[in-house]
Every structure is written in structure tokens, then in C-alpha cells.
Amino acid sequence: MRILVVFFLFFITVSVKGQQVKVLDRATNFPIENVTIYNDSKNKIVYTNKKGIADLSIFNPSDIISFNHLSCYEYEILKKELSKIGFVVYLTKKSEQLNEIVLSASKGEETRSRIAEQIVVASREEIKKLAPQTTADLLANLPGIKVQKTQFGGGSPVLRGMEANRVLLVVDGVRMNNAIYRAGHLQNSITISPNIIDRVEVIFGPSSVIYGSDALGGVIHYFTKIPKTSSKKQINTSFYSRFSSVNSEFTNEANVEIRNKKWASYTSISHSKFGDLRMGKTRNHGFNNWGKVVEYSNNTNSYYNAIPVLNSNNNIQKNTGYKQTDILQKIAIPFSTKSELIFNFQYSESSNINRFDKLNESSDGNLKFAEWYYGPQKRLLISSQLKINPNKKWIQKGTITAAFQNIKESRVQRKFTSLNRFYRNEEVDVWSLNGDFFVPLTKENNRILSYGFEGTHNKVNSNAYGKTLNVVGNTIIGFSDDFKAQSRYPDGGSTYTSFASYVNYRQDINKKATLNTGIRLVNTYLSAKWIDDTFITLPNFNISLNNSAVTATIGYVYKPTTNWQLNSVIASGFRSPNIDDIGKIREKSGDVTIPNIYLKPEYIYSFETSALKYFNNKTFQIGLDIYYTLLNNYITRDYFSINNSETIMYDDEEGNVVANINKDNAYIIGSTFSFRGNLNSLWFTRGSVTYTKGKAYDTKLPLSSIPPLFGLFEIGLKKERLQASLNWKFNTEKRLKDYNLIEGKDNIEQTPFIDATNSYFGNPSWNTFNFGANYKVNSDLTCYVNIDNIFDIHYKEFASSISSPGRNFSFSFLLSI
Numbered sequence: 001m002r003i004l005v006v007f008f009l010f011f012i013t014v015s016v017k018g019q020q021v022k023v024l025d026r027a028t029n030f031p032i033e034n035v036t037i038y039n040d041s042k043n044k045i046v047y048t049n050k051k052g053i054a055d056l057s058i059f060n061p062s063d064i065i066s067f068n069h070l071s072c073y074e075y076e077i078l079k080k081e082l083s084k085i086g087f088v089v090y091l092t093k094k095s096e097q098l099n100e101i102v103l104s105a106s107k108g109e110e111t112r113s114r115i116a117e118q119i120v121v122a123s124r125e126e127i128k129k130l131a132p133q134t135t136a137d138l139l140a141n142l143p144g145i146k147v148q149k150t151q152f153g154g155g156s157p158v159l160r161g162m163e164a165n166r167v168l169l170v171v172d173g174v175r176m177n178n179a180i181y182r183a184g185h186l187q188n189s190i191t192i193s194p195n196i197i198d199r200v201e202v203i204f205g206p207s208s209v210i211y212g213s214d215a216l217g218g219v220i221h222y223f224t225k226i227p228k229t230s231s232k233k234q235i236n237t238s239f240y241s242r243f244s245s246v247n248s249e250f251t252n253e254a255n256v257e258i259r260n261k262k263w264a265s266y267t268s269i270s271h272s273k274f275g276d277l278r279m280g281k282t283r284n285h286g287f288n289n290w291g292k293v294v295e296y297s298n299n300t301n302s303y304y305n306a307i308p309v310l311n312s313n314n315n316i317q318k319n320t321g322y323k324q325t326d327i328l329q330k331i332a333i334p335f336s337t338k339s340e341l342i343f344n345f346q347y348s349e350s351s352n353i354n355r356f357d358k359l360n361e362s363s364d365g366n367l368k369f370a371e372w373y374y375g376p377q378k379r380l381l382i383s384s385q386l387k388i389n390p391n392k393k394w395i396q397k398g399t400i401t402a403a404f405q406n407i408k409e410s411r412v413q414r415k416f417t418s419l420n421r422f423y424r425n426e427e428v429d430v431w432s433l434n435g436d437f438f439v440p441l442t443k444e445n446n447r448i449l450s451y452g453f454e455g456t457h458n459k460v461n462s463n464a465y466g467k468t469l470n471v472v473g474n475t476i477i478g479f480s481d482d483f484k485a486q487s488r489y490p491d492g493g494s495t496y497t498s499f500a501s502y503v504n505y506r507q508d509i510n511k512k513a514t515l516n517t518g519i520r521l522v523n524t525y526l527s528a529k530w531i532d533d534t535f536i537t538l539p540n541f542n543i544s545l546n547n548s549a550v551t552a553t554i555g556y557v558y559k560p561t562t563n564w565q566l567n568s569v570i571a572s573g574f575r576s577p578n579i580d581d582i583g584k585i586r587e588k589s590g591d592v593t594i595p596n597i598y599l600k601p602e603y604i605y606s607f608e609t610s611a612l613k614y615f616n617n618k619t620f621q622i623g624l625d626i627y628y629t630l631l632n633n634y635i636t637r638d639y640f641s642i643n644n645s646e647t648i649m650y651d652d653e654e655g656n657v658v659a660n661i662n663k664d665n666a667y668i669i670g671s672t673f674s675f676r677g678n679l680n681s682l683w684f685t686r687g688s689v690t691y692t693k694g695k696a697y698d699t700k701l702p703l704s705s706i707p708p709l710f711g712l713f714e715i716g717l718k719k720e721r722l723q724a725s726l727n728w729k730f731n732t733e734k735r736l737k738d739y740n741l742i743e744g745k746d747n748i749e750q751t752p753f754i755d756a757t758n759s760y761f762g763n764p765s766w767n768t769f770n771f772g773a774n775y776k777v778n779s780d781l782t783c784y785v786n787i788d789n790i791f792d793i794h795y796k797e798f799a800s801s802i803s804s805p806g807r808n809f810s811f812s813f814l815l816s817i
Contacts, residue, residue, distance in 0.1 A: 019057040021082060023048050023067060026090040028720055030779040032069055033236070034228060035091070039063045043337045047228040049259070050236045050816060056082075057231070067091060070101060070199075071123060104201040104221040106450055106504060107173070107210060107399070107436040114506065114514045116555030116567040118204040118610060118625045118672065120144065124225075127194055129723070129774055131242060131786045131810050133249055133274065138194045139220065140797075143688035144204060144625075144672045146707040148799045152247070152277050152320040153353035153374075154187030159204055160627065161668040161694045161706045162217025166575065170211070170221040172344055174383055174403040177214045178428050179458035179496035179526075179579040180489065183635065183660065184745050185799070191348040191379040192222050193326035195240060195253035195270040199223040204672075205627060206573035206606050208551040209518035212454055212500050216573045216604050226342060227257050227264035227332045234259040242812035246788075246805040247321065248275035251812075255328075268328040277320040278313075279803035280794035285764035287752040291796060291803040293317050297359055297416070299370040304471045306416065308367045317802060319354040338389045344403075346381040353377065357750070357801030358413070361589075368415055375410030375425075398437035405430040411488070413651075419469040419480075422651055424488045425462070432456040446508035451501070458496040460579050462489035484534055486585055486650065490595075492529030492541075494579045499523050516555035523548040524576040528583050535650070536585065536594060537643060543582070543597045549574035565612040573604040581635060581660050585650075588744055592648050592655035594640065600662050603632045620677030629668040635660050636696075636704075637743040666703055668694040684725075687713035704745040707798050708734040708763065724773035734763035734798050747799045766795035780817065786810040 023035045031052025038045045039059060048054045059065055061080040068074050072091035082089075105115045112119065120142050122130075132138035136155020140147040146158040156163050164186040169176040171192060181188070200222055207215040240253040255268035279291060295308040296318035311318060329345040358372035383403035389396070407428045414421040436452040468481040504518035526545040530538060553571040560566070577599045586593050608627035615621070640659035642648065648657050670693065676686035689711035694703030709732040716725025739746045739762065752761040771787040792807040 019055055020053055021056055021087050021089055023052045023054070023089045023091060025072075026092045028776060030776065032072070032091060034069070035072075036068045038066055038068070045337075047230065049230065049234050055231045071125065102201060103199075103223065104170070104219065105203055105210070106438075106506070107452070108397075108438050108450065110506075113559065113565060114508070114516075114557060116514075116516060116557050116569045116610075117207070118144070118608070120202040120204075122200045124198045127197060127200070128240070128782075128784065128812075128814060129772060131244075131772070131784055131812055132194045133244060133247075133251070133272070134190045135192050135194045135197070135222075136189050138197075138200065139189065139202075141712075142200075142202060143674050143686075143712070144690050145202065146690075146710060146798065148185050148705075148797060150185050150187065150801045151353060151356035152274065152317075152802055153190060153322045153324075153350060154185075155189050156185040156187065157189060157220060158705055158707055159202070159218035159220075160629065160670055161692045161703065163705045165214055165578065165580070166216040168207070168211050168215040168219045170219060171346070171381065172222070172224055172383065173385060173399065173401045173434065174381060174405070174432060175211070175214075175456070176405075178405070178407060178430050179460050179494070180409075180426060180428055180584075181214070181578065182580045182584070183637070187374075188377075188379075189220075190324070190350075191377055192346075193253070193270045193272070193324065193348070195251065195272075196224055196268045196326055196328045197222050198225040204625070205569065205608055206551075206553070206571040206604055206629075208522075208573040209502055209504060209520045209553045209571070212520065212522055213498060213524065213575050216575055224328055224330070224344075224346075225255075225257075225266055225268075227266035227330055228259060229261060229264045229332065229334055230259035231261055233261075236816070238814060238816040240812065240814045242784075242810060244808055244810045246808035247277045249273065262333070264332045266328070266330045268326075270326040271324070273321075273323045275321045277317045277802065278806050279315050279317060280789055280792045280806035281315060282792045283794045285752070285766070285794070287761075287764070290752045291794065293360065295367060297367060297370045299414075302476050304469065304474050304476050305370070308416070315806070317356065319359050320356055320802065322353045323351040325349055338391070340387045342385045342387070344381065344383040344385065346379070348377070348379040350374075350377045352412075355411075357747070360801075366416065369413060370416045371412060371414040371421065373412055375412060376408075378406075378408040380404075380406040392439075394439055395437050396439045398435065401432075401434045403430075403432045405432075414469075415651075418652070419471065420466055420483065420652070421469060422464065422466050422485050424464040424485070426488060427461045429459045430456065448506045450504045450506070453501045454498070455500075456496075456498050458579075460489055460494045460496070462487045462491060462494075464488065464491070484532070486535045487532070488584060488586055489579055490528040490530045490583045492531040494528035494583060495526070496578055497525045498576070512559045514557040516557075517553065519550065519552045521548070521550055522574065522576075526577070526579065526582065528579060530583075530595075536648070538595060538597065540597055545577070545582070547576045547601045549576075549601065549603070563614040563618075565614075567608075567610045567612070569606070569608045571606050573606070574601060575603075575635075576601045577635065577660075587650045587653075587655055589749065590655050591658045591744060592650045593637065594642055594648065594657055594659050596640065596659040596661060599635065599660055600633055602634045602662070604634075605630045605632070616678070620675075620679070622673075622675040624671065624673050626671040627669065631666040631668070633662050633664070634666050634696075636663055637661075637745075638663075639742070663696060664698040666694065666696040666698075668692065668703065668706070682717050682719060683715065684718060685713075685715045687711065701742070702738050702740050704740040704743045705799070706738070708732045708738075708765075721776040722773070723775075725771070727770050727772075728767060729770065730767035731763075731765055731795075731798065733765040736760055736762040738762070745799065747801060750796065750799070750801050763796065763798050766793060768793050768795070780815060782814045784810070784812040784814075786812075 035048040148156040165181040203219040242251040251272040253270035292314040331343040334340040441447040464485040464487040466483040466485040467479040470480040500522035502520035606629040610625040674688040694706040714727035788808040
């Protein structure tokens with residue numbers, strides 16, 4: 001009897017284990033987490049856990065099951081055949097190749113070989129390898145993207161010569177751009193920590209058909225991790241920590257994923273602390289004092305000093321440190337195999353962030369500002385996303401996303417010559433509703449129709465006030481008086497609303513050609529009201545604007561052979577003026593921007609073509625993208641007048657009047673050459689070179705935000721657990737004649753000044769060498785070492801106010817428990 005019981009228990013144990021499969025990396029023999037396992041009809045899906053194990057009991061023995069992971073080649077096998085390989089599946093990592101799955105181009109899964117647009121993808125693994133301190137630093141390491149920095153706590157990405165409100169930022173399907181995204185340098189990209197990002201996709205060129213207004217230069221789409229359900233309860237945790245020497249950075253991120261059969265949760269908390277940034281000491285450009293910080297303000301909210309303080313180390317950029325905390329909470333609830341609901345909560349808050357360029361601005365040879373800082377940047381996102389797969393005639397699958405965002409910004413400033421402190425506060429509430437649906441028109445899925453809608457509503461509140469400090473010695477004990485101050489945006493409140501719908505059609509004409517066409521209709525409504533006319537009297541204190549447009553795109557992919565892909569795209573784009581364009585009042589370098597209530601939309605028309613060549617079974621590729629963009633009715637800042645006056649008083653100081661206005665036509669041309677992949681089983685490489693030129697047809701002046709020629713070359717090796725690489729980054733010189741000196745976005749005053757010619761030099765060329773390595777100690781622990789700017793070169797990125805980091809040693813590790 002005992003023998004029968006033992007045999008029975010043994011049989012049950014073997015049967016249970018026979019329902020489990022283990023998925024391993026072929027090179028390292030380590031388990032692979034989050035491998036998607038599904039049958040032919042995809043109505044049964046399971047995922048591997050941290051140990052690479054998944055329960056296959058839901059599948060029938062005759063099912064063909066597929067093992068899919070973004071970074072690996074797909075593997076298929078009959079379930080009943082798994083016993084022959086010991087219920088262990090080995091997946092092979094694939095090179096970074098264009099045939100990867102892209103999520104953002106059509107807001108659905110699409111293979112790269114069917115997409116004509118230039119796309120760049122960075123995975124979580126690549127992000128950890130780069131060890132970026134901020135998301136702006138992450139973007140700066142991607143091909144074709146240049147990033148401007150006014151202060152360290154910021155970063156404004158430039159795509160194809162366009163930045164700020166001409167580039168659309170999206171997180172988990174929700175647009176981040178709001179009604180006060182400005183035309184100059186925008187620092188909002190840092191409100192998403194790189195430590196919580198699972199994947200980044202960048203689409204270059206106009207994407208207005210799929211994404212709507214603002215997507216002129218391109219779309220940057222951040223994806224955070226989605227928790228996965230499991231037939232058995234699982235708890236996975238990981239901890240990431242990093243230290244950087246160049247600014248004494250300490251970053252820690254901890255997360256926990258809870259998997260259940262009926263729901264799953266993912267929680268992440270990230271905190272970063274940055275000290276003052278040290279610039280490089282090696283000045284190959286020949287300008288010995290350029291960028292050095294000789295003196296600085298040590299004033300705070302409670303400490304008063306009437307004079308600047310001498311800097312004991314001129315290479316330390318005082319007032320650049322700050323702190324930031326990011327929280328991510330996601331809950332996934334699958335109602336059935338055909339629907340899933342995902343709740344998404346994100347919160348980001350920084351400390352005060354000093355405006356580095358303002359705190360180093362001089363007036364009559366002396367520092368002008370004792371205080372100039374952004375108050376805590378706060379971003380709240382709450383969204384619910386319903387994914388459906390009804391497999392009906394007009395909706396095979398789709399996604400409906402409802403979201404609410406609350407953004408708070410503030411600016412505080414005081415001059416050395418005054419006790420008057422100015423406060424300006426902005427708060428934006430954004431409601432949005434998106435629907436994106438897909439339906440194959442044939443059983444072979446070679447003809448796909450997608451369609452959708454988008455509605456957004458922005459409510460902006462802006463107020464300003466002033467307080468006079470009450471000082472005893474060096475201590476601020478309170479305030480002695482209140483006074484009026486000019487608000488940055490309409491003080492009576494403003495709203496910005498848009499409604500849009502689109503249709504997109506993708507067809508494989510044959511095995512070699514794919515055609516993509518799309519059209520979008522958009523309407524925008526803006527209203528704003530000014531109340532206080534103490535400082536500015538406008539022609540109309542109440543404005544209401546209604547704009548509409550139709551945008552379209554045609555993309556064609558041709559693959560003459562398996563190793564060639566030729567792409568062409570013709571697209572139009574549209575951007576309606578927002579509250580910042582029309583209603584902003586602010587001062588910069590003696591110029592005061594005032595509202596222009598007669599501003600009109602701007603349009604672009606773009607043509608691009610590209611060629612891709614694959615080698616060695618698509619493990620290596622080279623590509624060349626060339627584009628031409630025509631800007632019509634484009635918006636630019638120029639000298640203006642109000643009430644027959646070309647000057648105006650702002651914060652007790654007279655300045656020149658400027659405003660955003662419409663011009664006729666301008667163009668931007670450019671190209672990016674890129675390569676990446678494996679040279680052999682040991683060595684890999686990547687690189688890119690980007691050229692951009694922009695000029696106005698009407699004024700013959702250079703356009704703002706056009707970076708000089710820049711690029712990156714990298715070579716590395718990977719062997720089992722070790723990966724190491726060396727890269728070379730470079731920028732050519734941005735000459736004075738190529739600057740736009742009217743708008744002020746190019747910040748010519750941040751370049752070296754030549755006394756002999758009484759003019760600015762422009763931005764000198766620079767190049768740096770950087771090293772990075774990571775070692776997988778075991779399946780739970782990975783260690784990273786990075787040495788950036790090895791030769792400690794001093795340089796500034798084009799249009800940036802802050803000098804870039806000097807030699808930096810970065811150490812980090814990722815521990816999974």
C-alpha cells in the first residue's frame with residue numbers, strides 16, 4: 001500500500017512539473033523573465049516569472065506554443081514535444097535590428113520592416129547600461145537627438161531642428177504636452193525618471209496623423225512597465241542604486257511586482273540627489289575663462305546676502321544641485337482573455353531648481369539676481385487604460401485611455417539691488433480621452449485599418465505677487481510689504497481644448513512593398529481672459545480662437561531583397577498656438593515678451609527618404625535618412641510694439657518689446673547616417689552622424705534650435721556575462737553666422753566673447769571619449785561601471801547655459817530578489 005501511495009505522489013509531482021517550462025538565455029544560461037508564451041490563436045497567454053518558469057497547464061498537448069521576448073528571437077514548438085527537450089527552452093538574444101516590434105508608430109504592435117519613418121528604440125537593459133542621471137541625459141545618447149540645458153535640472157530635446165512645443169512627449173499613451181509648453185527651451189522631460197522607464201521609442205518627423213498637434217519634429221514615447229498576471233501568486237522585487245562622482249549623485253530605485261491570477265501590481269519609488277556639477281578642466285578650445293563660475297549667490301529663502309560670494313573652485317558650477325522623487329503605481333486587471341484594465345498612477349516632484357543662467361547673468365559688470373529658481377516641479381498623472389480584443393468586424397482590438405494630469409510650476413526671483421521678491425505660480429489641469437482601434441481586412445493581416453479619436457481639455461491658472469523682505473543682519477525674518485506683480489499667463493484663467501479623429505490604412509501590396517496612408521481632422525479651441533491692466537493694456541482682454549486643420553501622410557516601404565529596405569514618407573503637420581504662444585509675459589536678457597492675440601497656426605510639409613542595408617542575417621545594419629521640411633506661417637519671436645511703444649516696464653526695469661508672430665516660409669533639411677549590430681559573436685558596434693540646416697525663405701535668417709553636425713561612434717565586446725564598450729562623441733563648431741540673434745533661443749551670450757572683435761565666437765567644437773561596462777554576477781545581480789568624458793574636456797552643448805560634466809565615474813548595481 002505504501003508503495004502505491006509513494007508511486008501515486010511521484011506520478012502527481014512529475015505531472016505537475018511536466019506542466020512547467022523553464023526559459024533560459026542561451027549565452028549566459030540565466031533565466032529570462034517576462035517571456036510571453038501563447039498559442040496560435042493567442043487566446044491563451046502566460047508569462048515567465050523571475051526564475052524563467054511558466055505553467056503551461058492551460059495549453060492542450062496539440063497546441064503550437066510560441067515563446068516571445070522583445071530582445072530575443074521567437075521560438076515555436078508543439079507542447080507535447082517539450083518533454084523531448086527536458087521542458088527547457090533556450091532563447092537567443094538578437095542584435096538591435098530594425099525588424100524589432102515597434103509600439104508607437106501606429107499605437108499598436110508593428111514590425112519595423114513595415115514602418116517607413118525613422119525610428120529609434122531604447123530598452124530597459126540599454127538604459128541601465130547608459131546609466132543616465134536624468135531622462136534628458138538618456139535622450140542625448142540616442143541617435144539623431146540633441147539636448148539643450150539651461151540648468152542641470154532640465155533638458156530640452158531637439159529633433160530635426162525642432163524642440164519644445166514642436167516635439168510631442170508621450171508617456172504610456174498619454175500626451176504630456178499641455179497648454180503652457182513653451183516655444184523656447186523646455187525642461188519638462190526630466191519629470192519622468194529614467195529609472196522607471198521600461199522602453200523609449202522616438203519617431204522622427206511629422207506624426208500628426210497618429211498623435212495630433214505638436215508632433216512636428218517627432219514623438220518621444222516613454223513606456224513604463226506593465227505588471228503581468230500569473231496562475232500562481234508571485235512577488236518579484238528589485239533594487240537599483242547609482243553613485244556619480246562629477247556631482248556626488250546618489251540615486252536609488254526600488255520596485256515590487258505582485259502577480260496573481262486575477263490581478264497584478266507594480267510599484268516603483270525612485271529618488272535622486274544631485275550636488276553642484278563640476279565642469280571639465282581640459283580647455284582644448286583655447287578659451288581659458290569661458291564658463292567658469294567666479295562668484296555666485298548664496299542667498300536662500302531664509303538667508304540674505306547683499307553681495308555675491310567668491311567661488312573657491314571656479315570649475316564647480318554653484319547652484320546646480322537639486323533632488324527629485326518619482327513614484328509609479330500600476331495595477332492590471334484582466335477581465336477575460338479579451339479585455340484588460342490597467343490603472344496608472346505617476347507622481348514626480350523636485351526640490352527647488354535654480355535657474356543657472358539667470359544666477360550668472362550680469363548687469364553693469366555685477367551679478368544681477370540674488371535669487372532665481374523654479375519652485376518644485378510637480379507632475380501627477382492618473383489614467384485608466386482599457387485594452388479590448390473583441391475580434392469583431394470593425395474592432396478586432398483596441399485601446400481606450402482616460403487620463404487626468406495636474407502640473408504645478410512656479411518661478412521666484414529677486415535682484416541683488418532690491419528687497420522685492422517676485423512669485424509667479426502656474427497650475428494646469430489636463431483631461432484627456434483617447435481611443436485607438438485596429439481591424440485586419442484580410443485573414444493574412446496584410447491589410448490593416450486603424451482609426452481613433454482624441455479629446456483633450458486644458459485649464460490654466462496663473463497668478464503673481466510680490467513681497468518685500470524684512471531683513472535683520474543676514475536673516476530674513478519675514479516680509480514688510482506686499483505689492484502687485486505681472487502674471488506670466490492670463491490672470492483671469494485660460495482654457496485650451498482639442499478634438500480630433502483619424503483613419504490610417506496599412507497594406508502589404510506584395511511581399512516586397514508596404515503602403516501606409518492616413519488622414520486626421522483636428523479642431524482646437526482657446527479662450528483666455530486678462531483682468532489686471534496695471535502693467536499692460538491689451539487691445540482685447542478677452543480672446544477666443546478656433547482653429548481646425550486636416551493633416552495627412554503617405555509612407556511607402558520597398559524591400560527589393562531580404563537585405564535592403566527603401567522608405568519614403570510624405571507628411572503634413574499642424575500646430576495650433578497654445579496659451580504660452582499667445583498669452584505669455586516674461587523677460588529675458590532685456591527683452592520682454594508680451595501677448596499677441598492675433599497669432600495663427602503654423603503648418604509643416606515634410607518629405608523624407610531612407611535606405612537600410614542588412615548584413616550577416618540581419619545582425620548588422622547601416623542606414624541613411626534624408627529629409628526636407630517646409631514650415632508655413634511659422635511662429636517666431638520678433639520685435640513688437642504695444643500702445644505705440646517699443647519698450648515696456650517689467651519687474652521695475654525697462655525692456656524691449658518682443659512677441660511671437662507669424663512669418664511666411666522657412667525650411668529645414670538634414671540627414672542622419674547610422675549603423676549598429678554585431679561584427680561577430682564577440683564584438684558589436686553602433687554609431688550615427690546627424691546634419692541639420694534651417695533657414696527662413698522670407699527673412700533669409702538662420703532658424704533657431706538648429707544644432708551643428710554631431711555624432712557618436714561606439715565599439716564594444718560581449719562575452720557571456722561581461723559587456724564593455726568605448727564610445728566617441730563629437731560636435732562640430734556652430735559659427736556665429738549660423739545663429740539666430742533675434743529670437744534668443746540659441747543663447748549666443750553663452751558662447752565665448754572675443755574682446756578683440758567685440759563679438760561672440762559661437763559654440764566651439766568638442767569631442768569626448770566614454771567607457772562603460774557591466775557584469776552579470778549571477779541571475780540576480782548586475783554591476784555597472786561608467787567613465788564619462790575620460791579626458792575631462794570642457795565644453796558646452798549648443799544653446800546650453802551650463803557647462804557639460806567633466807570626468808565622471810559612475811558605479812551602479814541592479815539586484816533582483
